[in-house]
Amino acid sequence: MTNHQTSRRRFLAGLGAAGTAALLSGCVTSGSSGKSASGGAVTLQSNLSAPQAKAAMEDLVAAYVKKGTGEVSLNTVAAETFRTQLPTYLTSANPPDVYTWYPGSVADAYARKDLLLDLGEVWESPELAGYSKALNSLCTATSGKKVFVPTTSYWWGMFYRKSHFAKWGVSEPKSWDDFLDLCDKLKSKGISPIGLGAGGNTAWVASAWFDYLNIRINGADYHRGLLAGEHRFDDPEVRKVFDRWQEVLPYFDPDGTAVAFQDASTSMLNGRSGMMLIGTFFADAAPKDALDDIDFFRFPVIDPKVPLAEEAPTDGYFAGARTGRHDEVIDLMRYLGTAEAQEIYIKGSSGTVLPCHPDAGDAGTPLVVKGRAHIEEAAEITQFFNRDSSDALQPTADNALTRFIAEPKSIGSILTTWQRDAEKIWNA
Amino acid sequence: MATVHTPSAPRRRRLATAGFHLGAGTLAVLWLLPIALVLVTSVRSFDDIAAHGLGSRPHSFTLGNFAQAWVDGGQQRALINSLLVTVPTVLVTLALAAMAAFALSRYELPFRRSLLLLMLGGNLLPPQILLIPVSKLSELMGVYDTLPALIGVQIGFGVGFYVFVLHGFMRAIPPEIQQAAVVDGAGPWQIFWRIILPLTRPALAALSALSFTWIFNDLLWAITVLRSDTKMPITAALIGLQGQYVSMWNVIAAGSVIAAAPTVAVFLRFQRHFVAGLNLGAVK
Secondary structure (H helix, E strand, O other): OHHHHHHHHHHHHHHHHHHHHHHHHHHHHHHHHHHOOOOOOEEEEEOOOOHHHHHHHHHHHHHHHHHOOOOEEEEEOOHHHHHHHHHHHHHOOOOOOEEEEOOOHHHHHHHOOOOEOOOHHHHHOHHHOOOOHHHHHHOEOOOOOEOOEEEEEOOEEEEEEHHHHHHHOOOOOOEHHHHHHHHHHHHHOOOEEEEOOEOOOOHHHHHHHHHHHHHHHOHHHHHHHHHOOOOOOOOHHHHHHHHHHHHHHHHEOOOOOOOEHHHHHHHHHHOOEEEEEEEHHHHHHOOHHHHHHEEEEOOOEOOOOOOOEEEOOEEEEEEEOOOOOHHHHHHHHHHHOOHHHHHHHHHHOOOOOEEOOOOOOOOOOHHHHHHHHHHHOOOEEEOOHHHHOOOOOHHHHHHHHHHHHHOHHHHHHHHHHHHHHHHHHHOO | OOOOOOOOHHHHHHHHHHHHHHHHHHHHHHHHHHHHHHHHHOOOOHHHHHHHOOOOOOOOOOOHHHHHHHHOOOHHHHHHHHHHHHHHHHHHHHHHHHHHHHHHHHOOOOOHHHHHHHHHHHHHOOHHHHHHHHHHHHHHOOOOOOHHHHHHHHHHHHHHHHHHHHHHHHHOOOHHHHHHHHHOOOOHHHHHHHHHHHHOHHHHHHHHHHHHHHHHOOOHHHHHHOOOOOOOOHHHHHHHOEOOOOEOHHHHHHHHHHHHHHHHHHHHHHHHHHHHHOOOOOOO
């Protein structure tokens, strides 16, 4: 029996020792992490996890560190992880300082919760003085504070392969009727005129069609108002959007809602479909030898009285309000806003993005030069469905549009459902 | 009908065997097809996939994808992190669970039934509802974004299930063995270490293979308590290979092969125990 007692006691003592050790190590780690909250390197949380974009970010950070005004530690996490964890990052006790994200209503939603740092000082610097008025208002929160530094944007358009269009004997359409003719011609040759790619986990691609038809028919102002909940999805204006869409729906690739956009772009590049309304990021999915053969045209104008608007989502950075390194963050943000920084990033990345700084050079390829002119001609710029509203509203659009493509006849009930789902999100 | 035209028994048996092999063979091929697709994709070049599509016949062969996933994708660091988390977690969880199961199954402890039910109940709780509490708690304790935090969480969530399984196994060991040991003067520690634990080895081996797979393949807890890319395990590094818009399937496939290798190795090593352990607690 004595044997039993001692062994138990010894065991308990061992447990206690182990527990104390764990506690002590806990104190040590908390002590060290508490210290790093102010001073030291600025942490830059990045969602650019694709190998090439990640390397471009590393170049950018190295260039900043070389300047000698501050230290940065770059922390790259997967885009999907970043998206779901961003609210946690911003509200955590020891948050990262600077984040890659989107301006406009997405940033404003965080600004209204007082989670973003006021970047007014950054915008006062001469480097950002030349930024367009549209970018200025895009980066201003409802409170009037500047909360965002934009760095690059990309654009959406009808992309096609020049060699295929030449082979089929067709050319870029100028008006909506031209566009329908083009679709008709392609269809008669046995080609699916319009590729979509709203299958798999990229249902959001279909929203580009909704956005574009809406800004062509009802204008960008109405579009933003609609996404903000000032108008209703079952209004007659929205109905007109779908009436137009029904005119082109027969020309959509029947696989449109079955394959993801990356497979749809392969189809387009192989000539199984004629063209695709897509953002320039799709070029990353093209083989290198096809890049020079890719061209695009403007989404056809439907009503010339509506001011010309284009979708050109802007990317950039904001900073968490709880940062302990205010001055260092401002210095980094100032650098990110310079032409030099944007050129370094563009050089390292796949080069299909446009810089926000008016004096910064782009990649210089014919496609990018055309894209820059394409955006400069536009009177209004919209971001994209989820960026002009919220990530929460995007699934309601995905559901409604996927259903519309499958059963265009029941558009009435689809729009009623959409409005009901959207109200739940607006009122949440 | 069968009684009228009965073919000779050997012939019938041969037909049945052929049917079985045909059916099972088809199933096995269907089962292996996705794995084969991943393996083939992992040695194709990106331009090949972009030009011909993922489902096409391969036109290229390269091993560069593995290097890209290993170096650019940060899988080397991530694999070390994964092992740093998984190995201690498996050892500590099984040690704790074996001790708890021993006490609960071999001694008349008060409330042991409620304790077991509590552990089972904890397992039925979906982990998703605990994500925010766990993240906030780890922050409060100052261990957020450290590997020990992840180890702690994994131990906490695993131990209940292992106790439950091991309890069922240890209960089936005849009490006479223990009584004989007591007569020979063994204390509980000796009984546990020298008698019960060796008898539980098949169960422990099966559970260690299972828990290794589970913890190694976990992503949810990792991204809940970790933030730095240098601390992320292999699963997080794997989704990091996906771009914001465009995914390089060849590199992702190569990364998946790398990420699957350790679990496959563990499974092969413990295969015998694993199959034997599947009927754990089935016969009580």
